[in-house]
Amino acid sequence: MAKQHIVVLTGAGISAESGLKTFRDNDGLWENYNVYEVATPEAYSKDRELVLRFYNQRRAQLTEVKPNAGHLALQKLEDKFKVSIITQNIDDLHERAGSSDIHHLHGELVKVQSTRNPNLVEHWGYHPVEIGDKAPDGSQWRPHVVWFGEPVPGISKAAKICQTADHLLVVGTSLAVYPAAGLVHEIAPGVNVTVVDPGEMEDSPIRGANHIRKSAASALPELIEKWLDRGMV
Ligand code: BJW
Numbered sequence: 001m002a003k004q005h006i007v008v009l010t011g012a013g014i015s016a017e018s019g020l021k022t023f024r025d026n027d028g029l030w031e032n033y034n035v036y037e038v039a040t041p042e043a044y045s046k047d048r049e050l051v052l053r054f055y056n057q058r059r060a061q062l063t064e065v066k067p068n069a070g071h072l073a074l075q076k077l078e079d080k081f082k083v084s085i086i087t088q089n090i091d092d093l094h095e096r097a098g099s100s101d102i103h104h105l106h107g108e109l110v111k112v113q114s115t116r117n118p119n120l121v122e123h124w125g126y127h128p129v130e131i132g133d134k135a136p137d138g139s140q141w142r143p144h145v146v147w148f149g150e151p152v153p154g155i156s157k158a159a160k161i162c163q164t165a166d167h168l169l170v171v172g173t174s175l176a177v178y179p180a181a182g183l184v185h186e187i188a189p190g191v192n193v194t195v196v197d198p199g200e201m202e203d204s205p206i207r208g209a210n211h212i213r214k215s216a217a218s219a220l221p222e223l224i225e226k227w228l229d230r231g232m233v
Helices: 041-046 048-064 069-079 093-097 155-163 180-185 216-230
Strands: 005-010 082-087 102-104 107-114 121-123 141-145 167-171 192-196 210-212
Touching (some): 005 069, 005 155, 005 180, 041 048, 048 107, 048 141, 069 082, 069 093, 069 216, 082 155, 102 155, 155 180, 192 216
Parallel strands (some): 005 167, 167 192, 192 210
Antiparallel strands (some): 107 121, 107 141
């Protein structure tokens, strides 16, 4: 019998207990910056050095953190299910937890792209990107991340993956940013949704979802153990 397909949509909340800050839990301030001052092409045009420094700090921070019980539980889910992870995060904690099918919607900190050509992408690792570090096309390397106002290249593939889900698990995202947030509407009729997020929202962001109002690291191990015991979601 074919394995059930669980599609997992993750956001900043899953990495919070590893020590990485979310975007919208701190009075709109994120690592002491307004997100629009560092995560837009306009910000990069205005002050490249500031934007590169900001992402250099976040890239360096990756060497100080590790996957938490939430990331590890999602890897364990692969023992009995087909699992696709669609993440809005640019950290590499799902990779380091060992998950095998990961789709980064908003890019990856350990990669760089040409300022001129977003399709010219290279693995970079954890070291800083400096002014003068050039892509083969002669333009400055920039972080391989999707800023506000830029297209999200992986969205069509992610939508197709959601259309084949037998269950959708949404973890640690405010669903405030599009087109990623719209993915929850791609699932087939009748597919159940589980949300894991301790946020103070009155109604679940997805109608009819089973909303577990706990943190990822506390809720996911127990939930996933239950699914593995049952052999089905
Ligand atoms: C826990 C927890 C724990 C806490 N356990 N949970 C008006 C309407 C609709 C759309 C738009 C609009 N105006 C503009 C737009 C478009 C815009 C957008 O959506 N804006 C909204 C703000 C309204 N979108 C875009 O611009 C996108 N591009 C686009 O639309 O292109 C169109 C186009 C087509 C063709 C040509 C040209 C253009 C691009 C969006 C890129 C987003 N980029 C960022 C930065 C990436 C790089 C980086 O990380 O630096 O992505 S912004 C930031 O938000 C980041 C995140 O991936 C993303 C989502 O945030 P997330 O993950 O949901 O985090 P939070 O903080 O919001 O939520 C955390 C959650 O965790 C909370 O619920 C907590 O409760 C919970 N939590 N602790 C579990 N322990």
